[in-house]
Amino acid sequence: MGNLVWHDLGHFIATTASVYAVWSSFFGLYFRKFFWDFVGGTLRDPGGIQPAPGAAVFITLIVKAPIIQIVAMILGIIILAIEVPVPQVKQLAIYRSFVVRIVLLIFQSFFTILIYQGTNASLWSMIALGCYTRAQLLGEVMEEAKENRGSGEKA
Amino acid sequence: MGENWFQREFLNGRRLAFNVIFYGLHFFFFGYGWHSQATNTKLAALNALTFSVWTSRGAGLVLAFDGGLILIPMLRNIIRVVRPRIQWLFPADENIWFHRQVAYSMAFWAMVHTTAHYVNFFNVERTQVRKQIALQIHYTQAGGISGHFMLLIMVLMYATAHNKIRQQCFEAFWYTHHLAFFFMIGLYAHATGCFVRNSVDPDYIYAFPFYSTEHCLGYESWRFIIWPGIAYFAERVYREFRARRATRLSKVLVHPSGAMELRIVKPSFKYVAGQWLFIQVPEISSFQWHPFTITSAPEDPYVSIHIRQVGDFTRALGDRLGAGPSVVAAMTQAAMKGTEKDEKSGMNRGDFVEIDSHNVTLPSIRIDGPYGAPTEDVFRSEVAVLIGAGIGVTPFASILKHIWYRQKRGNLGSLRRVEFFWVCRDAPSFGWFQSLLQEVEAAQADPNFLRINIYLTQKINEDMLWNIAVNDAGAEYDPLTLLRTRTMFGRPDWMTIYGQMRQAIETGQYIPGSKSQLKTKVGTFFCGPSVLAKAIRDATVHHTSANVEFNFAKEHF
Numbered sequence: 001m002g003n004l005v006w007h008d009l010g011h012f013i014a015t016t017a018s019v020y021a022v023w024s025s026f027f028g029l030y031f032r033k034f035f036w037d038f039v040g041g042t043l044r045d046p047g048g049i050q051p052a053p054g055a056a057v058f059i060t061l062i063v064k065a066p067i068i069q070i071v072a073m074i075l076g077i078i079i080l081a082i083e084v085p086v087p088q089v090k091q092l093a094i095y096r097s098f099v100v101r102i103v104l105l106i107f108q109s110f111f112t113i114l115i116y117q118g119t120n121a122s123l124w125s126m127i128a129l130g131c132y133t134r135a136q137l138l139g140e141v142m143e144e145a146k147e148n149r150g151s152g153e154k155a
Numbered sequence: 156m157g158e159n160w161f162q163r164e165f166l167n168g169r170r171l172a173f174n175v176i177f178y179g180l181h182f183f184f185f186g187y188g189w190h191s192q193a194t195n196t197k198l199a200a201l202n203a204l205t206f207s208v209w210t211s212r213g214a215g216l217v218l219a220f221d222g223g224l225i226l227i228p229m230l231r232n233i234i235r236v237v238r239p240r241i242q243w244l245f246p247a248d249e250n251i252w253f254h255r256q257v258a259y260s261m262a263f264w265a266m267v268h269t270t271a272h273y274v275n276f277f278n279v280e281r282t283q284v285r286k287q288i289a290l291q292i293h294y295t296q297a298g299g300i301s302g303h304f305m306l307l308i309m310v311l312m313y314a315t316a317h318n319k320i321r322q323q324c325f326e327a328f329w330y331t332h333h334l335a336f337f338f339m340i341g342l343y344a345h346a347t348g349c350f351v352r353n354s355v356d357p358d359y360i361y362a363f364p365f366y367s368t369e370h371c372l373g374y375e376s377w378r379f380i381i382w383p384g385i386a387y388f389a390e391r392v393y394r395e396f397r398a399r400r401a402t403r404l405s406k407v408l409v410h411p412s413g414a415m416e417l418r419i420v421k422p423s424f425k426y427v428a429g430q431w432l433f434i435q436v437p438e439i440s441s442f443q444w445h446p447f448t449i450t451s452a453p454e455d456p457y458v459s460i461h462i463r464q465v466g467d468f469t470r471a472l473g474d475r476l477g478a479g480p481s482v483v484a485a486m487t488q489a490a491m492k493g494t495e496k497d498e499k500s501g502m503n504r505g506d507f508v509e510i511d512s513h514n515v516t517l518p519s520i521r522i523d524g525p526y527g528a529p530t531e532d533v534f535r536s537e538v539a540v541l542i543g544a545g546i547g548v549t550p551f552a553s554i555l556k557h558i559w560y561r562q563k564r565g566n567l568g569s570l571r572r573v574e575f576f577w578v579c580r581d582a583p584s585f586g587w588f589q590s591l592l593q594e595v596e597a598a599q600a601d602p603n604f605l606r607i608n609i610y611l612t613q614k615i616n617e618d619m620l621w622n623i624a625v626n627d628a629g630a631e632y633d634p635l636t637l638l639r640t641r642t643m644f645g646r647p648d649w650m651t652i653y654g655q656m657r658q659a660i661e662t663g664q665y666i667p668g669s670k671s672q673l674k675t676k677v678g679t680f681f682c683g684p685s686v687l688a689k690a691i692r693d694a695t696v697h698h699t700s701a702n703v704e705f706n707f708a709k710e711h712f
Binding site: 003004005008009012013016017023024027031033035038043045046047048049116117119120123124127 | 282314
């Protein structure tokens with residue numbers, strides 16, 4: 001029943017997830033924490049969890065310098081530029097491509113799961129990803145916007 | 156938009172009052188929640204987390220307030236009962252609008268609350284004020300689990316509730332919105348983990364609510380906000396019970412214009428003109444309820460609804476009733492051409508075909524309602540201006556019939572005149588409505604009581620043009636609608652219409668015998684697209700004067 005257009009649903013969820021990603025990676029700049037540091041980590045009082053030596057690379061990229069936070073934030077901004085969309089992007093062909101979005105969302109999901117604040121952003125990105133994948137499989141297309149359609153504001 | 160955001164939100168008395176009270180309360184609760192946490196000496200250990208914990212407690216209290224408000228506008232039956240008494244205070248028909256405002260506010264404060272808690276738990280782990288890591292609080296304790304679940308549910312509910320999705324696939328919205336049940340459970344259970352405490356470990360007990368308020372020092376807001384939840388649940392149970400009372404589909408009529416008329420007999424169903432109901436056909440879907448306007452008058456021995464087969468549900472229903480799209484499509488085609496009275500077959504456009512119920516067993520159906528609409532107030536004003544646009548004309552079928560019944564009984568209340576406007580693109584596709592108008596028009600003893608104005612906005616083709624040119628001049632009936640009233644072409648100019656009406660009333664020509672010093676109330680009742688609503692509302696506001704008061708009410712459907 002009903003004719004759900006999956007990429008429209010994906011659009012809303014991807015937008016929410018990307019806003020969350022930008023916001024959470026912004027907080028990740030100040031409160032730096034590797035999400036998976038509990039794996040093999042030891043708890044010290046005070047000082048919190050001490051990550052396992054194997055996680056050293058992530059500690060470098062997240063805690064010592066917030067590289068992953070910055071990457072996640074830039075990715076989120078790029079996705080938002082496509083989803084909202086920024087007028088310049090709207091004219092490009094990638095604006096109507098689901099594959100581009102799917103790839104970007106995979107990366108967003110991957111980077112945000114690494115930082116403490118980003119788990120929900122990652123989960124929601126995956127849901128949006130699912131919606132876009134389904135849209136792609138069903139062969140949905142985004143129509144090119146027509147010019148001079150008028151705003152339809154007047155009675 | 157003709158007005159900007161500031162004008163809309165702040166320069167309108169009612170909206171300004173709403174904004175001040177609604178957002179004022181939110182900030183008050185935030186401030187109170189913040190203050191009572193920051194000054195609570197029992198929670199000194201938590202207060203070591205400083206700003207983040209104050210923010211999270213403040214925002215938490217605001218969210219509790221929103222959680223209590225969100226279900227109130229959805230208590231449809233209670234609103235229907237109290238509506239006449241509270242109409243002066245706030246527009247009870249804007250309940251969905253209010254529901255949305257609460258939802259927006261909830262999304263914002265959820266962001267504040269969640270952000271603050273992420274900082275809280277980060278610092279709990281770092282300072283070890285409690286001997287646990289951040290992720291334990293997030294994913295093993297009641298507060299964290301329910302919070303993350305509520306956020307996920309909110310994403311799904313908000314995304315599918317967007318206008319675009321709702322119009323594409325109402326089912327996606329309808330089913331997803333029932334996640335609200337789990338959301339409310341999560342909301343009421345959010346504090347059961349006893350995060351706000353002055354003891355080392357949560358102080359659980361064996362009696363409800365399973366934690367001791369001696370050491371668990373939350374706001375206990377669930378004690379207040381659970382009542383709308385219980386009321387809503389009770390209402391849903393009551394609706395289910397009411398829907399199950401004896402209902403029988405007695406007749407199905409197919410009008411040549413393609414509309415199906417369902418006549419339903421349900422003795423326990425009481426309604427007034429202009430209301431609407433939900434219908435469910437278990438054979439097609441045992442969960443879905445679809446809203447339709449009631450088209451019969453309360454005086455009729457049945458409840459009727461008119462259905463055009465345009466969506467999935469209505470097409471499936473048409474198939475089931477043996478009035479499938481192919482049958483109807485042919486009839487619609489014929490009607491769209493504006494066919495004349497065919498002398499040979501004797502078929503009038505207003506005639507209908509009754510589906511033979513011996514061949515097809517009629518399905519069992521259930522109806523739920525009625526639910527309110529502003530058009531109940533027609534009899535409280537001296538002049539009623541009824542404006543229907545397109546399919547929005549349906550509630551006026553019931554109202555016109557009802558007016559007609561009351562006219563026969565000589566019981567019209569303060570109603571002196573009725574102006575009926577019908578703006579539509581292709582009048583012939585609403586043949587059933589025309590036949591009703593014909594009846595009502597023919598029954599008028601006083602030619603001034605009811606005036607019908609029909610505006611056809613469609614581009615007319617050559618055939619129709621000739622039809623009008625040849626048949627219209629000097630004919631007793633309008634060739635298109637077969638009414639005595641002439642059809643007008645193009646869009647109505649509301650400013651002029653209302654201006655003329657005001658002039659006529661003020662000079663005493665409009666209502667014979669009305670005293671000019673008395674204030675005349677003109678109620679406008681509109682059903683149709685919101686762009687048109689705005690144009691008409693502007694006209695009513697512009698022309699309201701000391702002697703004439705124009706009211707405006709819009710029906711949502």
